Amino acid sequence: MTGFSADWLALREPFDRAAREAAAAAFDLPGLAVRWRGGGATLGVLDLACGTGANLRELAPRLGGAQRWRLVDHDPRLLAALPGALAAWAAAQGFTVRTQGDRLRVEGPGWRADVEAVHLDLAGGLAALPLAGVGLITASALLDLVSGAWLDALLSRACAAKAALLFALTVDGRIDWRPKREADEMVRRLFEAHQRGDKGFGPALGSRAVAVAADRLLALGGQLRRAASDWHIDGRQGAQAQAMLAALVEGSAAAAREQDPGAAGAVAAWAAERRQLLARTTLCIGHAELLADWP
Ligand SMILES: C[S@@+](CC[C@H](N)C(=O)[O-])C[C@H]1O[C@@H](n2cnc3c(N)ncnc32)[C@H](O)[C@@H]1O
Numbered sequence: 001m002t003g004f005s006a007d008w009l010a011l012r013e014p015f016d017r018a019a020r021e022a023a024a025a026a027f028d029l030p031g032l033a034v035r036w037r038g039g040g041a042t043l044g045v046l047d048l049a050c051g052t053g054a055n056l057r058e059l060a061p062r063l064g065g066a067q068r069w070r071l072v073d074h075d076p077r078l079l080a081a082l083p084g085a086l087a088a089w090a091a092a093q094g095f096t097v098r099t100q101g102d103r104l105r106v107e108g109p110g111w112r113a114d115v116e117a118v119h120l121d122l123a124g125g126l127a128a129l130p131l132a133g134v135g136l137i138t139a140s141a142l143l144d145l146v147s148g149a150w151l152d153a154l155l156s157r158a159c160a161a162k163a164a165l166l167f168a169l170t171v172d173g174r175i176d177w178r179p180k181r182e183a184d185e186m187v188r189r190l191f192e193a194h195q196r197g198d199k200g201f202g203p204a205l206g207s208r209a210v211a212v213a214a215d216r217l218l219a220l221g222g223q224l225r226r227a228a229s230d231w232h233i234d235g236r237q238g239a240q241a242q243a244m245l246a247a248l249v250e251g252s253a254a255a256a257r258e259q260d261p262g263a264a265g266a267v268a269a270w271a272a273e274r275r276q277l278l279a280r281t282t283l284c285i286g287h288a289e290l291l292a293d294w295p
Pocket of ligand 1: 004049051052054055072073078120121122140200
């Protein structure tokens with residue numbers, strides 16, 4: 001799983017948004033943003049593994065005020081889709097978008113964000129991270145993909161720069177299918193083991209990521225806040241939820257088969273049964289938000 005399609009990111013975005021809305025009350029982002037500006041007029045934000053910009057769409061209106069975003073990803077297809085995704089979102093929300101050379105300015109009530117896309121392979125080392133003037137480093141749906149060594153390097157750099165960190169939508173291992181089927185646990189175990197494989201950054205932290213990050217941040221003197229941002233997907237709500245469930249059935253089955261080819265028959269039977277159940281399935285997948293600040 002080293003490639004993420006724009007279609008998959010678009011499919012998951014409404015579920016991400018609902019999950020993060022539930023967690024938003026735990027963080028006073030406008031208040032924190034004032035501090036993160038450090039007396040400057042503009043808040044510098046660095047979004048790691050930005051995809052098509054979902055994290056900006058979630059955070060920029062909540063942070064408020066003047067912001068300058070650098071959005072980093074290694075996938076040129078996703079970076080190419082970024083301006084269109086931001087323009088469509090801005091139009092739907094009644095925000096304005098202007099192009100200024102190779103940058104965009106998005107403006108809404110009480111905030112504006114100058115946006116620059118940066119093509120960078122984060123797995124190749126963090127020396128090239130554009131950290132100058134950054135008050136907040138953020139990433140959504142990234143932390144479970146990275147290794148402990150990579151995370152250590154990032155946290156050290158953030159601590160040295162006194163940049164706050166907000167890791168959104170990190171899986172925590174809870175997967176609850178209803179109605180339950182006996183093979184759910186077998187697939188969950190294989191899927192979780194697959195998540196700990198190498199996603200380009202070394203052996204991935206998978207569902208341990210938030211706990212590991214929290215320990216290391218505390219050791220560096222960080223102040224932490226944490227909130228649940230679980231996906232709640234209800235197939236009874238119609239086609240969009242069923243499409244998301246279907247994608248998760250296929251993705252889980254593919255990962256489980258790859259993890260244990262010997263279980264392919266049992267995994268195929270599980271997927272076939274799950275496909276039949278989509279319209280009456282509910283699924284909760286546990287995620288967490290982790291915010292760290294420096295005293
Ligand atoms: C699950 S997606 C999340 C995307 C986006 N943050 C969101 O919430 O929609 C993971 C992202 O990590 C990016 N990614 C994976 N490996 C990377 C690497 N080595 N360097 C930079 N980006 C990477 C992918 O291209 C993808 O955009």
